[in-house]
Amino acid sequence: MGVELNPPALDEIEISIFGPGYGESIAIHVCCGDWILIDSCIDQESKLPAPIAYFRKLGIDPEKAVRQVIATHWHDDHVRGIADLLDKCKTAEFVLSGALRTEEFFKVVMLGQKAYKSVSGPGTDEMSRVFEILKGRNKKKLASADKVLWKRTATAGSGEVPVEVWSLSPSDDSITRALAAIAFILPTELAPIRRVADLSPNHAAVVVWVKVGDQRILLGSDLEETNEGWTTILSSTTRPDGAASVFKIPHHGSKTAHHADVWTKMLHTVSFAALTPFVRGSVRLPTQGDVTRITALSQNAFATASPVSRRKRRDPAVEKTIREIVKSIHTVPLSTGQVRFRRITSTESSVWEVSLINGASKLSECLTG
Amino acid sequence: MNTATATKIDRDTNAENESERSPIRLLDVSVRTRLRDASPPSDGSPIISNDEIGSESPQIDIPAPAAVIAFPSTTHPSPQFRPLQKWEGFVLEVRGNSFTARLVDQSNPGTADEEVELSLEEISPDDLALVAPGAIFYWNIGYETTSSGQRKRSSVIRLRRLPAWSAKDIETAQTRASELYKALQWE
Numbered sequence A: 001m002g003v004e005l006n007p008p009a010l011d012e013i014e015i016s017i018f019g020p021g022y023g024e025s026i027a028i029h030v031c032c033g034d035w036i037l038i039d040s041c042i043d044q045e046s047k048l049p050a051p052i053a054y055f056r057k058l059g060i061d062p063e064k065a066v067r068q069v070i071a072t073h074w075h076d077d078h079v080r081g082i083a084d085l086l087d088k089c090k091t092a093e094f095v096l097s098g099a100l101r102t103e104e105f106f107k108v109v110m111l112g113q114k115a116y117k118s119v120s121g122p123g124t125d126e127m128s129r130v131f132e133i134l135k136g137r138n139k140k141k142l143a144s145a146d147k148v149l150w151k152r153t154a155t156a157g158s159g160e161v162p163v164e165v166w167s168l169s170p171s172d173d174s175i176t177r178a179l180a181a182i183a184f185i186l187p188t189e190l191a192p193i194r195r196v197a198d199l200s201p202n203h204a205a206v207v208v209w210v211k212v213g214d215q216r217i218l219l220g221s222d223l224e225e226t227n228e229g230w231t232t233i234l235s236s237t238t239r240p241d242g243a244a245s246v247f248k249i250p251h252h253g254s255k256t257a258h259h260a261d262v263w264t265k266m267l268h269t270v271s272f273a274a275l276t277p278f279v280r281g282s283v284r285l286p287t288q289g290d291v292t293r294i295t296a297l298s299q300n301a302f303a304t305a306s307p308v309s310r311r312k313r314r315d316p317a318v319e320k321t322i323r324e325i326v327k328s329i330h331t332v333p334l335s336t337g338q339v340r341f342r343r344i345t346s347t348e349s350s351v352w353e354v355s356l357i358n359g360a361s362k363l364s365e366c367l368t369g
Numbered sequence B: 001m002n003t004a005t006a007t008k009i010d011r012d013t014n015a016e017n018e019s020e021r022s023p024i025r026l027l028d029v030s031v032r033t034r035l036r037d038a039s040p041p042s043d044g045s046p047i048i049s050n051d052e053i054g055s056e057s058p059q060i061d062i063p064a065p066a067a068v069i070a071f072p073s074t075t076h077p078s079p080q081f082r083p084l085q086k087w088e089g090f091v092l093e094v095r096g097n098s099f100t101a102r103l104v105d106q107s108n109p110g111t112a113d114e115e116v117e118l119s120l121e122e123i124s125p126d127d128l129a130l131v132a133p134g135a136i137f138y139w140n141i142g143y144e145t146t147s148s149g150q151r152k153r154s155s156v157i158r159l160r161r162l163p164a165w166s167a168k169d170i171e172t173a174q175t176r177a178s179e180l181y182k183a184l185q186w187e
Helices: A050-058 A082-088 A103-114 A123-134 A173-185 A227-232 A260-268 A290-297 A317-326 A361-367 B002-013 B016-035 B125-130 B167-183
Strands: A010-019 A025-029 A036-039 A066-071 A091-097 A142-145 A147-156 A159-167 A209-212 A217-218 A244-248 A267-275 A278-280 A283-285 A298-303 A327-333 A337-344 A351-355 B079-095 B097-105 B114-119 B136-144 B153-158
Touching: A010 A050, A010 A217, A010 A244, A010 B097, A010 B114, A025 A050, A036 A209, A066 A147, A091 B114, A103 A123, A103 A142, A103 A173, A103 B167, A142 A147, A147 A283, A173 B153, A227 A260, A267 A337, A290 A298, A290 A327, A290 A361, A298 A337, A298 A351, A298 A361, A317 A327, A317 B136, A317 B153, B079 B114, B125 B153
Parallel strands: A036 A066, A066 A091, A091 A142, A217 A244, A244 A267, A267 A298
Antiparallel strands: A010 A025, A010 A337, A025 A036, A147 A159, A159 A209, A209 A217, A278 A283, A327 B114, A337 A351, B079 B097, B079 B136, B097 B114, B136 B153
16 A cells, blocks of 8 residues: 655654665654754665655755754765755755764865775765865754754644754764774775775764654664663763654664663653664674564564565576675665654644555564565 | 789799798688689689689789798687676675675666675685775676687686875875865854
């Protein structure tokens, strides 16, 4: 059954999570026509950033509606198309992880412009274009632990709706670790000119907390527990209080991003959760173990796409050779699945409505293809 | 006219030393074939066979070659590769004895990219040191015909040898990064 694509009502919260299998982006309607966009991935059908493609279907003008564009970190799978996204959101403020505002990172980006370009450009290309766009804009902000990124009180229906957007990371410690990681990947003289490598693990990822009326939303980006990313957030005394009812599960549901206390201390007992899958080589996230763990914590867990491999059809001789020598091969998924949560803010009895669009599924079913 | 020219060449190649003639023998044969296969002239005059060609035949002056270069005659064709599938790839990650790479289909442009995990054993020893995240390579699968004429299925991975960063590259990037850092004011 098709999902009707109409804009949310002014007093309706929407969280749309897009994920094609390699890539992630989130669009949040925080009430009264104001949208916040987080990260970017490409909608393969339209070749546009996924939120922009979605806005076109809804008839929303991103130039007027988007208040902030947040880049949580600069991995390829989170920044593809973010320069186009920012360019189309001309009145939006841009938010960058505080860990990336360093001369070393800018140097990596500058060197990335000279590095080899293939059809799939690296994240440094996107960041380079973002910086060029930002030269002509006044609105830019750095995200760090427990910082208010955006705030307003809107009037919806008969009441006022307070809206707050916070960053819960990166912590000072994470920023220090990220700087060391950036120094490590910085090209040196006489080293071969290669594609610029990703930072790993995700020290600098920005976790976002959104409060709309009495509802709270936790968006975990790719923050991993490696080096106590989540422990630091949990132990903070300055983070906003309350429990979230919707959770974007961090880092594609991986075990390395799991902290049991997040589920008990930062989320409602009955919460809604969603993740985007990640497929790279033989790495598939979530794994069956991840699905089992998450579905035991939330019966309302969803995935934007399936991490199950798909193969191209080819000449039999080519297929035979591939079978003989590769350990694994799969296509990078083309369709951009979407999990959409909506809820009216002005009615206490309202509940979250979930729509699964373009191949999204319940998490428990995502591994069965 | 053509017949006359061919006749002259044929006679000039009729050297005493057989070993010196060998490179031109092919031309000799082709001339003979041409003569033998020729249709009777439309004016009814007879075809002149090679054996009948003598000193009385029409003469055209052709300068003697400065030197005759003798190429070794060979009957073995050089090895050939007929690609069935071509990719350009870049290495994403090296883990243990294998690596993961993103593949861009060069045989079917515009189709979905692929990701592959390959063993390092598939890489030539000379290229192994080049396998690192960001390294570019070309991968072809196809049929190779060897010099002995045998055909076999073949997979060929070649790492691209990229230039190195120069001191000037690094210095320029540092200058531009500093300028950008100062130009962008953040809240």
